[in-house]
Amino acid sequence: METIRGKAFIFGKNIDTDQILPGYAMSVPPEELGNYALKGSSKPDFAEVVELGDIIFAEDNFGCGSSREQAPLALKNCGLGAIVGSSFARIFRRNAINIGLPVLVTNDIERIIKESTERDVFEINIDKARLKNISTNKSYNLVRLSDTTYETLQAGGLINKVKKILIERGERIEQ
């Protein structure tokens, strides 16, 4: 899979979906969702400052709360490349993977944050399950994705995978 490269934004633990995408923004059209990414968090200007490929470092339980897929979609649409965290809430994690936004677990999040500065640039190699701080030349291990998760990400999300299953079943689908 393609390498992800960008600077990092640091978030603490228990960042819930209301902070990632507030309830009032759940009705906006998908193409506008990016403007509301993390609007309810301690970094309400996130959508304005994030650049394509940037990464979020998060502590435990990122994405807890509701099932709103608008939350990971807002993050993806504003240009975020990946989220690296010590743990993720289940629905958020699956939603992100299903729309092709990599969420990666690491046991080293504290060290990664401690050994970096705001200006550092990072690179993620999903195939090798490695995160590299380009600025300091230090590398860190990520937890390898399960085969199913890897397949879904590689297919560009769940929808493409479902199409494949239906074709294998011999069902007619519009391409």
Add this chain to the structure above:
Amino acid sequence: MSKINIIERIIAMHAGKEVVSVGEEVSVTVDLAIAHDVTAPMAIEQFEKIGVSKVFDSTKIALVSDHNIPCSSVNSRLQHKALESFSDQYDVHYFGRSEGVIHQIISEEKLYKKGDIIVGADSHTCTAGAYGVVAIPVGSTEMAAVMALGSIDLEVPVTEVIAINGSLNPGVYAKDVILHVIGKFGTNGFTDKAVIFSGDTIISMNNEEKMTIANMMIEMGVMIGYIDQGDEEIGEVSTIHEISAETIVPCVACPSSPGNVKPIVDVSGVRINQAVLGSCTNGRYSDMEIAAKVIEGRKIAKNVNMIVFPGSKKIVEKMEKNGLTKVFRDAGAVITNPGCGPCFGAHQGLLSSDDVAVSSTNRNFPGRMGHKDAQIYLASPRIVAESAILGYLSSPGTVMPLEDE
């Protein structure tokens, strides 16, 4: 003790297997797939991208407009229209006239039965676990996949039991029980796990109380929340957590996490200016009755807005028949139409930065009910009602003696 547990039994049955084991990836058939007005539109869009000409089974899909009803914005109107036209085209169940909150509706309409697997594009889909159902909350894309395939891939989870035995103290309700447990184990206490609530305290509860408990199990990160029906052996689980019912006291989840649980006595006296009664957690008739008994013949405190939003039309009808709506109105409360209303911060009673609310709902994250600095205390309907009368957080029994229930 049989080796395979009750959750695994349901999963195995739906995977066409005799047994399944923890960690195994299986594809299971789905008996009911549900979504509402803020999750279904994206699911419909994704479904259309799949390019399939039909849904797997139109009788097994239910869409409900409950979050923004009546529509709170032009965009929410468009969302309702997406549900309407999808249900017209594919002939799926659609409830679009404020019949109630999705979890309440699918229960009242008996769209599922014990032993089923439900998939829902709403995190509180686990409410159905009250009836011995494996109910799995998902997002919109997974909902779309289920509508096309009729199945979902999942990994067999580790199962743990929370066994609660003994008699509950006066003033302690199902809400206090679940808040106590969330406070004890934390908001990620059971991430990716199946959790079974069991023990004589739980089994002897009525269905409405069981729904309150099942509803909030997602707040501990569970994959599956399940209530022991008491009619078959649970089987082998990884851990059993024993809790004595007598140790549970009336409590609240303080700002800004459902896991920040404290005994009500520790925060009694905190001034409030909004009291919210309703939701898929505590919007059922018995909840309304508990609150109405406290409120009857009294007035909501000056400077407190009380909003009552019943869980369904059927609940409202019963409230009207038995005079509960009059009790609330006479006291100065606003009764809204059934739906999700003020619970999720889009309409019907938003808070400003310096507001403090006590609410019978399920989440108090920053911004959940409006401004991110507003403070929300989650509590039982009893605490909501007593606090609404006094204007500050109050223990059950302060306004009306507990023995007068």
